[in-house]
Amino acid sequence: MKLTKHLRTRMVLLVLGTGLFYTALAAMSGEAPVGVVSDSRGNTAGLAEGETPWWPSRYGADDQIGSLNEITPEVTRAACALVRHGRVVDLGRILDEDTPKFPGRYWHQTLDVTPHYENLRRTDSGGQGWGKNQINWITEIQAGTFQVGTQLDSIGHIQSGERFYNGWTTRDLVQSNGLARFGMETVPPVITRGVLLDVAAYKNVARLPAGYVITREDVDGTLKHEGLALRAGDAVLFHTGWGGLWGDDNAQFLSGEPGPGLATVQWLYDQHIAITGADTWSYGPVPGEDPERPFLVPQTMYVKLGLFGLENLTTEQLARDGVHEFLFVLTHARTRGSTAAVVAPAALY
């Protein structure tokens, strides 16, 4: 009881101190300085050569969820009706510190087993844990980024110069703890029809080569081959075969990738699809179509179109089983201001 009181007092003091400090900081200026909103959408500073303002977006000047607006209740309802067998396929890879990562990114986890020692010295310890039920627990300490493994990117992850989707700038949105807009807490669950475009099968190869540009014709051909047509609100997943290198030859896996070209993605956007993804570590061909414009495909998707993307999907099982149409479900951690979430979507059919 004594400790409890001490702890509470200490913490209240600490907190008051922080409050006083903020007051002091505020007092240095004429008005409260923190939390003021900046809005750079009214100017066009810093556009790249040849670039014109791409905002406001198709979904409105204040929109934060871009293409996910296409998933209406009717789209979701119809997608759920696709489930005939109740089979579930996991589309996410296991993430640990050894999985291939974009250079510079990391992910470390360490178990915290200290409660197994702390609980032993409680006066009400049961001998091997807390209480007569000897309860103990284990947690973990994790450090790294969410931009690893199978991931759902926020459309705020990429910029053109200092500009985001809908014309916001870094000055407007960057806060130490997270993005003021486009954080993962704004991204709703994604539950819609999924379509697997098995371009590898259509091209009759195990794996498309690095830098291969998936064209509009490839998409048309694959859809025809699969007997499907795209609809507004679809989740369009590409099986390129490139994901087969994951774990088997990480060197090769990270050295490049095939992917939809810029015109293909523009066409997908015109079809009003909700989200697209692939079995590759980025999205779009690497090396890209234009050697002077690196990663132009995801940049266009996120910044210009507000089209959501998924990376490092495990599409192998769907491809092997010939499942091209399914219910796509994706729920994710709602961490405030994050640029991505580590995910594992599921396909149901």
Added chain:
Amino acid sequence: MKLTKHLRTRMVLLVLGTGLFYTALAAMSGEAPVGVVSDSRGNTAGLAEGETPWWPSRYGADDQIGSLNEITPEVTRAACALVRHGRVVDLGRILDEDTPKFPGRYWHQTLDVTPHYENLRRTDSGGQGWGKNQINWITEIQAGTFQVGTQLDSIGHIQSGERFYNGWTTRDLVQSNGLARFGMETVPPVITRGVLLDVAAYKNVARLPAGYVITREDVDGTLKHEGLALRAGDAVLFHTGWGGLWGDDNAQFLSGEPGPGLATVQWLYDQHIAITGADTWSYGPVPGEDPERPFLVPQTMYVKLGLFGLENLTTEQLARDGVHEFLFVLTHARTRGSTAAVVAPAALY
């Protein structure tokens, strides 16, 4: 190009060094010492007073997913058929460093904006980013535990003394980087029928009080009131009203909670449900039914029964709208060896 070569050489050397080191460590003993499997299921050391072995589990001695075995394809198929309107309700809370947490747990995120500076000095910089498309990106550094916010626990999170579900011990399963069994990578997507037991409405209160024990009779009464019956494979979610304190009075929120009692949970297990959760920071009443046995309900669920649990659900909207039966979908990050995942399940109807 020169740098690339240097980097590669440096890293290969580092890696070889590690390999040689492991070889050296191995050479100190008669045989390869690392990675040897320990299996303590054959003994019964350290059981609490009055405790008898609870293993092997109902799902087999090598089972890792406990009650989630109840979700058969038929269960999933039938659940998907419940979606009549395509409406989606998010059941997860937003997580940041200020959300209420169990004492000692933390969660910090800092945006990494350094690419906005690094890309400017590339020889192929477009002036405000890399390339003529001036691409830039932002990631985040996150540090903390997954045992925060709306979370799906691994059944490996809790122990009785040194024992886990199915009789494994810490000696068997604790590795620095994660649990050797029961890590989140073993937990499949959870897609099944959801049932909301709005006990608060049944008892005609806004919020059940801290320490309130939800009894078998409360569950029967609520089900009758809602016109439902439980089935094998269900996700059974309790609306106690306690979650209304989140964000409004975190002090009160963390000071205790109502929850299903031990007999209720045992009965749920007997109904072969797949998972259960509530709008509270733990699961089960706090203070508990037996003052000498803290957190006995989740301990029994995870360690003895292998019954999965969810914490900090946002059940308010379902309760308000009177939605008691729905498709429950939960996909989560497959991080290897983790004791939990931060999640945001969805309800569809």
Added chain:
Amino acid sequence: MKLTKHLRTRMVLLVLGTGLFYTALAAMSGEAPVGVVSDSRGNTAGLAEGETPWWPSRYGADDQIGSLNEITPEVTRAACALVRHGRVVDLGRILDEDTPKFPGRYWHQTLDVTPHYENLRRTDSGGQGWGKNQINWITEIQAGTFQVGTQLDSIGHIQSGERFYNGWTTRDLVQSNGLARFGMETVPPVITRGVLLDVAAYKNVARLPAGYVITREDVDGTLKHEGLALRAGDAVLFHTGWGGLWGDDNAQFLSGEPGPGLATVQWLYDQHIAITGADTWSYGPVPGEDPERPFLVPQTMYVKLGLFGLENLTTEQLARDGVHEFLFVLTHARTRGSTAAVVAPAALY
């Protein structure tokens, strides 16, 4: 042995992958893009109103250690000769997650006890650890910033707009892993004469009030009172009494502080001192002398003068014992690119 080989193979592949990736990235542009040096010292973009270029510094255009250049071998030799009794006083505070911090900064540590479990299942385990000697070990996982507790700042910690000391800009120096210049690895051990200016004693108060500006006259009077004169290379430490609030009233402690005014610091620089510090969380009065120019004193010190500073010193014991002249010793972690080091200097006399 088998595992060792597997591990080595896996890691080599991972590394090769990274190398190939860098090659691929490089191939996207005409020349190797990474690691190119940027140098903005030749322009004067972005200076604040009324500001003129302050570079090159007194110590040269390529200098990285500013005022620490003043510590010559002769200065160090003479300072060592001051030690008559061999008494050592620790000038650093204990750091943990509860110590007062600048808003938004954090520091968390968790013990890693997992080896106590891992070592038990080695085939050559001694029963309670590895080998017949039963060796076990414990480490820690730490997350946070070095800008906490008793700290030695790098002069790269603060900027004026985008400019650093000697005219470098963020574009020149910001790399994801650390500053390309001015990181803590460039800061030498600091071993010189220490002078404690006990201004509180001189002013006959226990503690100078928040916002109190220590003037040139205060310094003169205190030096006279202590019978000392400053010399080139000195470490000049201020005892304001404000540090007495640490731990006792953290609220008050963080709400402001007394400190040397701008003219005082300019005069200290003119005396060619090597470093200065105080028993306060920043350095210089808060609120400051000019309400429109927050933290102008440390900004001027680091950015314009290259004068090193120390924060949160524990000067109480020296003040109490009337020790005003001593050997000052400070060695610190050489972490590459860091903006500060958590330290605990010592005074010897």
Added chain:
Amino acid sequence: MKLTKHLRTRMVLLVLGTGLFYTALAAMSGEAPVGVVSDSRGNTAGLAEGETPWWPSRYGADDQIGSLNEITPEVTRAACALVRHGRVVDLGRILDEDTPKFPGRYWHQTLDVTPHYENLRRTDSGGQGWGKNQINWITEIQAGTFQVGTQLDSIGHIQSGERFYNGWTTRDLVQSNGLARFGMETVPPVITRGVLLDVAAYKNVARLPAGYVITREDVDGTLKHEGLALRAGDAVLFHTGWGGLWGDDNAQFLSGEPGPGLATVQWLYDQHIAITGADTWSYGPVPGEDPERPFLVPQTMYVKLGLFGLENLTTEQLARDGVHEFLFVLTHARTRGSTAAVVAPAALY
């Protein structure tokens, strides 16, 4: 101002919540359970085969600083008198994420540049920073362990089974946030005479081989060769030449090391030295003298003798310049409960 008030209110509530929670936890048992001290020194459970109690230590049953007790004021005073030229040699290596590390340990740092964006949108922004002085700052987020690079170990880092120095056990000392005893906050500054034993020069080799056992005779011969004799309180540093591999051949560096044998260390302890270290990643030969007892030398030093050790020293310059006697100074971060500190000691002569 409004925000400030909101922040303060929110945080007070959060804190009160934590207090209430602790109260609730306490209320579950008959008495306050947290913080109770455990003391296992009175029993001898778990000793290894052939092991007898090694406690109380030479420095008393409650001692925490072991051999550092040998550094008396007179020792320090005499050591300071050794400085004739004022020359300073840095004995620490630069630490970053690529430096060689014991398997499983990591160290990541990311610059936090977000204030450069946040300060721009204050109402009192100067255009490129906060205020008319346009102040900005940069910090870092660091994650990893202190058991890396040039390090000073706490004697609490290693155990024999569950036992520490002076007979304490993990049950007594392990707390989630740090060791209850032997944390780095208990370790005083180390300022004493340093002696470099250049065994490589004595043996007339550039580098002693891995596994080489430095014997008592080697030490005698080297001392005679250098014209020195050990004294109580000395810091005894070994130059084996092994450190020359650091950065040049990390693979070889980590694959083993030469070092003082068990009898040598026991003899050093008998001479009442204060601390010892080497230019190797651990201390003592690897592979060791007894293949069944890994890392027996540091285990004996820390657990049985309370003799402090230093790793990864850069002794090259002292060896090259033939400096064998000097003032050794080491100040370090006082982080509570840590098992080590990343350091960079200095030699003065």
